[in-house]
Amino acid sequence: MTDPAPLLVVEDLHVSVGDREILRGVDLVISEGETHVLLGPNGGGKTTLLNTIVGLPGYRVTQGRILFKGVDLAGLDIDERARMGIGVAFQRPPAVRGIKLRQLIEVAADGRFDEAMLADLVGELSLENMIDRDVNMGFSGGEMKRSEMAQLLAQAPDLTLFDEPESGVDLDNIAVVGAAMTRLLKAERAGMSKRSGLIVTHTGHILEYVNADIGHVLYGGRLACRGNPRDLIDEISRHGYDKCVECAICQR
Amino acid sequence: MPEMTRFDVQARIAEIRALAEAARDKKAAYGPDLDLSRFNPAADAQSVESLESLEKQVKEVALGVGIDTKEENRSGTYFQVDRSPIYERVTEMYGGKLEIMSTAQALQLYPELMYEKYYWRAVAPDKDKYTAQVALQPTEGYFIRVLPGQKIEKPIQACLFVSENNISQNVHNVIIMEEGSEATVITGCTIHPKVREGLHAGISEFYVGKGAKLTFTMIHNWAEDFDVRPRTGIVVEEDGTYVNNYVLLKPVKSIQSFPVARLVGARSRAVFNSIVYGLADSYIDIGSESVLEGPGSRSEAVARTVTKDRSIVYSRGRLVGRTNDCKAHLDCRGMVQSEQSTQWAIPDLASEGAPGAELSHEAAISPIAAEEIYYLMSRGVPKDEAVSMITRGFLDLEIPGLPPALKRQIDKALEETAKESM
């Protein structure tokens, strides 16, 4: 078997928000079929990295580049990146008055979805009480994540970025969200290799429900450490991030 | 209608005329003042046997304001072109339950009753120069009466159509909902595509009897040089309900409208829903007033306004509590989408000798949230489509009781307007 092709390549990425430099040379390669985990202290820049890949305004790339499927993303709008195959589950998505979850699922599917698939999705994620409500308006933490998963399953991106998928979610919901993530990441694509993912987690809980291949620690604006995700989490929970960065299990 | 005691019709006609004469030059409280002498009197139009025989263009624009010329799913129709009622019909299954005719015909048929109780009783002829104009040079308008206890499931439709350039259409409409009756009336006001300028002055007087319910939906579709001055008064009796839906999604030169509902009966209710899209150089001054007089009366007014281009929109709402047990709420939200446009949200509450009155409001003007646009874009929606979806969502009031076909038409119009204005 040949090595899987790289899907996302982040090279020496420097990102500023306002006049503060948050990312200071991030290097990351995610290949087709791989799921990576991004750990790191609060305020370390995990969300900044995700939002920069997504293309949200306000995240200024001052150095380095991001390649997706070999294409430099610089200058591409959020929607263009989405249509190239990048999807994101936001940590706290905004409520949109007058737009129903159903509508968002439909636009995300972009015609690839029929009534039967929608019905399956509603059943799988228990969306019965949400599907015809304004999206995220008064949704609980768990409902919000289930809604994000539904939109992503409809969108079927090649690379999905998950920003703290377990935050604000009770145990029952984590299991449902985790199952949806697994389906999203492990789905077979006809004639192609599997999908890829990048999961930001602060606690690591979600890894009890989703398999991940490689873990990274974002620290000091860089990916300071790389290894088996579970080993990294054990190490961090025992010694904290400061020590983790220098520890033995790190393969960097 | 019951036998009436003699009422001096001639004296009342003279009184209306005198009041109107005195108000000929009286400026309206709101909106730009118009020189009425620049409009020509409305001309006669030919009656038609069937709405299907109308010119194709006329049918299309009528459809755009909710008028179904096939009359499918309608219980009755009134169609007026310029000064002439050209078509009136009650479908067979509603015969004997519902009357539809021109107001002039109703005045001939029920002179005493009309002049004593309904004609110029909810709107004063000397309110301003526009009411005076309609009183002095009336050009018909519709009369709809729903008989006691009759529930008219299918909507009644009325179209007020202007086909000639630069005329003044001065209609006077009366709706009487007798005790325990229910109906939905769709009024579409529009013009022939060739018409550029003109005036529509419309008096509407609605009487909702004991336990009756009227859902009145008005869709306006005018032109960039057209002026509009509706004057509407509603009286709601015991346990009666009045629901007013107003939709304006196309440019207009100026429109100023401020319907007033008097909730005189115990437990009477009024609901006002407005959807307004300010485009081009439109000057739009809309609002509503509910006067809560009956114990247990309730009112709610919801307005959604969007301004683009160089439009100016005033969104007013007034609640006047005159009884201890009354409750009313205003909710006006505006979204400003251009640097050259202006919006005013003007809520206005008063308690007059009613310490128990509970009146409240929420008013907000805000931009379209960038975060929401990005959210939709992250699902692959291009930016302009995201803006249009969010705008449509903001204006989508989910008006209860709206016939599904009308709802689809409004959605379609919203979509078209959002697309065109991009």
Ligand SMILES: Nc1ncnc2c1ncn2[C@@H]1O[C@H](COP(=O)(O)OP(=O)(O)O)[C@@H](O)[C@H]1O
């Ligand atoms: N939109 C923003 N405006 C201002 N500061 C921001 C913004 N986004 C992130 N930051 C700052 O950048 C730093 C990294 O934040 P973030 O990427 O959210 O970290 P994490 O997701 O790892 O907790 C923090 O100091 C945060 O305050």
Ligand SMILES: [Mg+2]
């Ligand atoms: Mg974060």
